Amino acid sequence: MDKYVFIIGSGFSSLSAACYLAKKGYKVTVVEKNTTLGGRARQFKKNGFTFDMGPSWYWMPDVFEKFFKDFNKERSDYYSLTKLNPAYKVFFGKNDTISIEDSLHKIKKVFEKEEKGSSIHLEKFINEAKSNYDIAVKDMLYKMPGISPLELVTRKTILKVRSFISNIRKEVNKGFVSHRLRAILEFPVLFLGAKASKTPAFYSFMNYADFGLGTWQPKNGFFDVVEAMVDLGKSLGVKYLINCNVESIELEKNKVKGLIINKENHLCDIIISGADYAHTESLIQKKYRQYSKEYWIKKTWAPSSLLFYVGFDKKVPNVAHHNLFFDTDFDKHAKDIYDNPKWPSNPLFYANFTSKTNEKTAPSGCENGFFLIPIATNIEDNYKIRSKYFNIVISRLEELTGENLKKHILFYESFCVNDFIKEYNSYGGNAYGLANTLMQTAFLRPNIRSSKVKNLYFSGQLTVPGPGVPPAIVSGKLVSDLIIKNEKII
Ligand SMILES: Cc1cc2nc3c(=O)[nH]c(=O)nc-3n(C[C@H](O)[C@H](O)[C@H](O)COP(=O)(O)OP(=O)(O)OC[C@H]3O[C@@H](n4cnc5c(N)ncnc54)[C@H](O)[C@@H]3O)c2cc1C
CATH class of the missing domain: 3.50.50.60 (FAD/NAD(P)-binding domain)
Known part of the structure; x- marks a missing residue:
């Protein structure tokens, strides 16, 4: 039947x-x-x-x-599918950027330049991350419908108990002193929806996904x-x-x-x-x-987001396909997301310009910009607030790229808490569900x-x-x- x-x-x-x-x-x-x-x-x-x-x-x-x-x-x-190179560019200030390239070998060189000896730690860190990835993806992911605690207990996971007790921040801080390298190594945690200090070290497998497997782009x-x-x-x-x-x-x-x-x-x-x-x-x-x-x-909710979709009537120079604007302190921003939910006073943000690698996504000579600010769920959302943050983002982009951009905006659309609720019936306007x-x-x-x-x-x-x-x-x-x-x- x-x-x-x-x-x-x-x-x-x-x-x-x-x-x-x-x-x-x-x-x-x-x-x-x-x-x-x-x-x-x-x-x-x-x-x-x-x-x-x-x-x-x-x-x-x-x-x-x-x-x-x-x-x-x-x-x-x-x-x-194409492997992006650079995978992404991280902005720490004006003329102060680090580009993450498309192989661990190249990334190690960048780390070494930033902090002497860090490439050796990186090698160890990524080896551990790869071993976690192999366990997570090959042994666990497809076999864990979340019905019984016993699903978590395998010969391999027992050997990894320490990495469930420790957290990403602790493990990163052990090997790296540079705040810039620390920020880059904590970045993949953003996908998991919680602070690095609250995310089990086992999830360093996301660092292997980042540096080991790379960032790809469907055409x-x-x-x-x-x-x-x-x-x-x-x-x-x-x-x-x-x-x-x-x-x-x-x-x-x-x-x-x-x-x-x-x-x-x-x-x-x-x-x-x-x-x-x-x-x-x-x-x-x-x-x-x-x-x-x-x-x-x-529950600990993954963040909501304030998103902007922007049409520029010219090319935006000095940016890559994916860009992280880490020129502010994420710890302060994270407090505004998780501890004391409110609009961040000085947010970090992410931007992509897919027209950098596929010119069909914008008219000739133009650029499409997607901007994302992670924010707390359930916070007040209105057009006045959105436009305030739009100005913050574009001013920062102008300052960091050294380019006049405001006059070159053809249009922008925004998407935020109220839209997540209205369009997707999302609880509290969450963007990525429940944190890991x-x-x-x-x-x-x-x-x-x-x-x-x-x-x-x-x-x-x-x-x-x-x-x-x-x-x-x-x-x-x-x-x-x-x-x-x-x-x-x-
Ligand atoms: C801004 C943003 C950026 C992200 N960036 C990344 C990234 O770079 N990489 C990555 O891997 N992941 C990213 N994610 C996360 C990823 O997109 C999601 O985790 C994933 O797509 C969720 O899929 P889902 O199956 O849970 O369903 P959802 O995508 O949540 O879809 C649920 C669907 O149910 C529909 N629905 C709700 N109520 C009803 C109803 N009553 N009747 C009919 N339909 C209904 C909604 O309209 C929606 O279409 C991002 C998410 C967001 C929001």
Whole structure:
């Protein structure tokens, strides 16, 4: 008998789960409330400029390759990929930058120039990071649906106990004195959503992803990946519906019966929600929700973001494809995100200009700029505040690049807390879900299978393994493996 699966949302975890289930013969429909697919990885086009609205750092290419191989395909059947060099440029002040190049060998030279002896420490640090990466990706990631604490206990992880107790900051500080090198080595933690001092040292595997595996760019940006996964899904029989807002999940006692989409009833056997977890639980009666309001309030949330998409009518010199503006103290900024949530007085920020490596993303002679300031969730958001920060960002960019840019802005659009809530039903306007702290790792994250409603499953950045595109793709596999095991097609 056929089994009908509805997947709420079209983020990477949903797109991934759809493919795995369709391959096994489930009848899958993906329903997305917005007008385009991709979740937080939507694309935005204006006046000849193209922007990826969310993710832009393509790390852990092996996870993407594996995904397509699972369907006897190659990633290169769908999109081309280039390793960026430099991977990124870090601004510490005017004429004070460090470029991270595309091989560990070259990066070691840069480190040595900055701090004598640091290349030896870097080699050791990255060797340890690689060993963590091998354990995390090969032995853990795909085998940990977060159902039992025992998933964490393997011969290899037992040998790594110390790295779960220590944190990234401690390990970085042991080997490096330069505040600039420390800032660069702590940067990958930003993807995990918590402070370096709160992130287990085991997560140094992200440093291996950074320096060991490198930063890649799909030819036309991240949206290439969305299109590739949708194409694959269509070839497997998945249906994708946009403009479909799921208004409620219908139950028969404690079992999934269907859902109401745009006021219409749809029957199904299984539901996966890749939408934000708290929102999904708000779609069912209170007595069937697993987590209370207090549960969500107490969680450590990954930051929200203030984003700007800017069209410049000229080329922006002295910047790379990816740029980190670390000319301010991140510890102060981090306090404004995590300890005492408020707008940061002196924020660091990130900017990319994809037109540096693909001129099709901006009209000839122009540049597209994407700017991101990490901020606390749930803080006040209005256009006055946004425009204040836009001025801060552009003034800093002018100062650090030595270029007059304000007069060359054709347009800018912003996206912030209120938009994350309105567009994605995101809890508190979070951008990357729940942080990967020790107490929010593996089985300590929200369940991927509801303990109260039969046939209701969850995927995405709030579940296992955590925030980021590669984890979201893995999350789709974990949830579909569980469904294939539990909800057999007879
Ligand atoms: C600004 C930004 C920058 C980022 N940068 C990077 C990066 O450089 N590299 C990286 O790896 N990761 C990055 N991330 C994180 C990464 O994008 C996410 O972790 C990942 O894409 C989340 O995927 P997901 O499957 O959890 O679903 P999401 O992308 O969260 O999608 C959920 C979908 O559900 C839909 N939905 C919600 N409610 C309903 C409803 N009731 N009915 C129907 N649909 C609904 C939403 O509209 C949304 O489309 C970034 C994220 C953001 C926001």
